[in-house]
Amino acid sequence: MSSNSPAVCEIVDLIHDGRGVGRPHGKTCFIQGALPGETVAFRRHNQKRNYDEAHVVEVICASESRVQPQCKHFPRCGGCTVQHLEHAAQIALKEQQLLSSLQRSGMQPKTVLPALIGPQWAYRRRARLAVQRAKDGNILVGFHNPGSRRIEPLTECHVLAEPLAEIALALPEWLAALPAGIRLFEVELLSADNGVAVAIEASRAPSATELEQILATRGCLCGDSSIQLWWKAGKSPNFLPLDAGDEPLEMTLVDELCLQVQPGQFVQVNGAINRQMIDQVLSLVRNTTRMQERSGKTRLAVDLFCGTGNFSLPLAKHFDRVIGIEGLEDLVRSAEANARRNNLTNIEFMVSDLSDWSGMRKLKEKIDLVLLDPPRNGAAGVMPWITKAKPRQIIYISCHPSTMVRDSKLLAEAGYSISAAGVMDMFPHTAHVEAIALFEK
Numbered sequence: 001m002s003s004n005s006p007a008v009c010e011i012v013d014l015i016h017d018g019r020g021v022g023r024p025h026g027k028t029c030f031i032q033g034a035l036p037g038e039t040v041a042f043r044r045h046n047q048k049r050n051y052d053e054a055h056v057v058e059v060i061c062a063s064e065s066r067v068q069p070q071c072k073h074f075p076r077c078g079g080c081t082v083q084h085l086e087h088a089a090q091i092a093l094k095e096q097q098l099l100s101s102l103q104r105s106g107m108q109p110k111t112v113l114p115a116l117i118g119p120q121w122a123y124r125r126r127a128r129l130a131v132q133r134a135k136d137g138n139i140l141v142g143f144h145n146p147g148s149r150r151i152e153p154l155t156e157c158h159v160l161a162e163p164l165a166e167i168a169l170a171l172p173e174w175l176a177a178l179p180a181g182i183r184l185f186e187v188e189l190l191s192a193d194n195g196v197a198v199a200i201e202a203s204r205a206p207s208a209t210e211l212e213q214i215l216a217t218r219g220c221l222c223g224d225s226s227i228q229l230w231w232k233a234g235k236s237p238n239f240l241p242l243d244a245g246d247e248p249l250e251m252t253l254v255d256e257l258c259l260q261v262q263p264g265q266f267v268q269v270n271g272a273i274n275r276q277m278i279d280q281v282l283s284l285v286r287n288t289t290r291m292q293e294r295s296g297k298t299r300l301a302v303d304l305f306c307g308t309g310n311f312s313l314p315l316a317k318h319f320d321r322v323i324g325i326e327g328l329e330d331l332v333r334s335a336e337a338n339a340r341r342n343n344l345t346n347i348e349f350m351v352s353d354l355s356d357w358s359g360m361r362k363l364k365e366k367i368d369l370v371l372l373d374p375p376r377n378g379a380a381g382v383m384p385w386i387t388k389a390k391p392r393q394i395i396y397i398s399c400h401p402s403t404m405v406r407d408s409k410l411l412a413e414a415g416y417s418i419s420a421a422g423v424m425d426m427f428p429h430t431a432h433v434e435a436i437a438l439f440e441k
Contacts, residue, residue, distance in 0.1 A: 006041045006057045014093060016400075017146065018081025018431040019053075029054055032146070033075060035063045035085055036093065065089035070121075070158050077152040079127075079143040080159060080429040087120045087428060094423045094433045098401050102421065105405050107412065113422025113436065116280065118272030120428040125161045125191040125251075126269045129154075129168060131175065131184040139172040141187065159429060163196060163222045164189045170221045171198075177217065179210050188230075188239070188263045192249035196222075199230035199239045199263030206231070206242075215243060230263045238330065239263040254278050257313045257342050265334065266307050270426045277424055277436065278314050281395055284420065284438050285318065285369055300365055302391070304354060304372040304382060309335040309347075311371055311397075316344045323363070324349040357385035367391040378403030387414035394439040399426075401435045411439050 009022035011034045020034030022042070033056035034040045041060055046053035059066070069075070069083035082090055095115055102109065130151045132140045142154040153172070157165045167189060175184060183203035190197040198221060206214055218227050228249065230239040239262065250258045251267070254275055261267050268274035285301075299319045303312045306324030308331055316322045316339070324347060326332050332349045339347045354374070363385075370391040372379050376399055379386075386394060387410055394411065398404035408418065416439040426434040 004043060004045075006043050008039065008041050008060065011036050011038045011040060014082070014097075014431055016431050016433075027052060031056060033084070034059075035066055035082075037063045038066070063089075071156060073142075073152055073154065073156070076145055077143050077154070078146045079157070081146065081431050083429045090428065091115050091117060091423070091425055094425070094431075097433055098421065098423050098435050101401050101405050102408075102418065105409060107405070107408060107418050109418045109421040109437070111420040113280065113420050115422060116273055116276040116424040118270060118276065118425065118428075120425075121158050122161050122165070123270050123272065123428060124159050124164070125271050126267050127160055127164060127168075127189050129171070129187045129189065131171075131187055133176075133184060137176065137180075139175040139184070141168065141171045141175070160189070161191050163224070164191050166222045167196070167198065167227075174217065174220050175200075178214065179206070182206065182210075190249065190261065190263050190267065192251050192261055193258075194247065195226065195228060195249050196224070197228040197230055197249060197263050199232065201232045201239075203234060205233040211242060232264070253310065254282075254314055255317055257317075259308060259310060259313070259338055260334070260341060261308070262334075265331065268310060268426070273424050273426045273434075274310070277397070278311065280422075280436060281311060281371065281397075282314060282318060284395060285315075285393060299368050301369040301371065302363065302367050302389075304370065304379065305374045306335060306349065307331055307373075309338040309349075311373065312347055312349070313338060313342055313344060315369070315371070316347045319368070320346060322347045325352050325354065326350075327352065327354050353381075354379065355381035357382045363389065369393045369395065371395045371397070373397035374403075376400040376403065378407050380407060383407050383410045387411065390414075390441075392441065396437045396439065398435045398437070399432070401433050404435060404437065408437070408439070415441055417441075 009024040011020035011022050013021040019030040019032050022029045028051040031042045031054045039061035040056050041058040042054040043057050044052045044054045065086040067086045074083045129141050132151050140151045140153045142152045145152050154168050186201040188199040229242040231242050232239045248260045300321045301315045301319040303324045306312050306326045312322050312324035329351050332351050335349045367389050419438045419440045421437040424434040
């Protein structure tokens with residue numbers, strides 16, 4: 001039989017990019033379009049030493065959870081990878097993947113937290129869209145095709161919050177009118193509580209004459225001339241506003257706390273889940289803080305990878321002191337401004353390289369809570385410091401549970417057990433798993 005002839009196998013799992021996992025004749029095969037529990041005919045298109053890559057030719061026995069995708073761009077668009085899986089089944093699968101990953105490492109949470117679930121459509125308040133000028137002069141705007149640098153031009157998007165979906169569809173015509181001498185790379189869309197920003201990454205900044213034209217035409221994006229326009233040119237590290245007269249963009253957290261945001265900074269894209277996530281963090285620490293209030297001891301929380309204060313600000317309402325630590329000085333300055341804006345005087349922020357725990361040695365106080373929300377590669381560099389600091393509680397927010405499980409092994413060796421864990425549906429219709437775990441001595 002030819003190596004390119006269709007073969008048949010059962011699908012046993014799903015990986016992070018939404019492909020099904022089969023093991024025909026014992027060799028792992030990642031199959032685009034297949035779901036766990038299905039039997040599919042597939043054709044290989046890439047063979048490696050340890051695994052193959054393939055796509056579905058025919059679904060022989062379909063999963064009961066298979067549904068018709070809502071978006072016509074699925075599966076060509078990389079923005080969503082599991083729209084063909086019923087939403088409740090997506091949640092169950094993510095929870096199963098988290099718990100299985102923990103159990104394989106010998107960790108069993110005492111409590112499985114209920115999954116945090118929000119609206120499954122129109123949830124993305126921030127998106128980065130690829131941009132390319134075609135040979136005919138037309139502009140292509142959209143997400144990349146899975147596993148490719150090619151762009152899927154958007155004509156609809158059901159996961160972008162309004163008015164971002166409307167703006168995304170208007171972008172090609174508006175961008176095509178920009179000076180041809182400006183190479184366009186990417187556009188970031190950001191929807192805050194009090195306004196919307198469109199941020200353009202390009203080869204150079206516009207001239208004064210070009211800027212006047214750009215500002216005059218922004219109302220074409222969604223009939224709203226108050227849209228903030230931001231620009232990042234060449235190797236500049238940050239977006240800068242094209243018109244400085246607009247009010248700062250703000251997002252509500254909890255308890256009337258507001259976070260000032262701007263394009264280029266990390267923002268939790270799902271506002272509903274972010275609010276639930278903060279509430280869950282506060283619920284997990286509440287019993288401990290009440291005990292300490294009765295004892296009269298000063299309560300200290302340390303927020304690692306604090307960004308601009310997404311967790312630090314709410315924690316300041318429940319602890320005597322909060323220290324937020326971040327590796328980027330720009331983010332620390334923004335976090336300090338957010339604390340002042342919310343009249344919080346019991347927070348301090350510091351810059352430290354969180355890939356190297358030696359910079360944390362100056363923190364020698366008794367710590368009640370360490371909260372960490374690291375990037376996908378985890379927090380291996382700072383885990384030795386956490387175990388030496390011996391906090392009463394550790395809350396790990398993870399956007400990649402496999403690295404959380406890896407880091408958690410050090411906590412287990414230091415005498416911590418996993419008291420609670422659960423998943424958060426931060427990215428519906430993707431295979432992306434966001435998790436929260438509480439560790440205690």
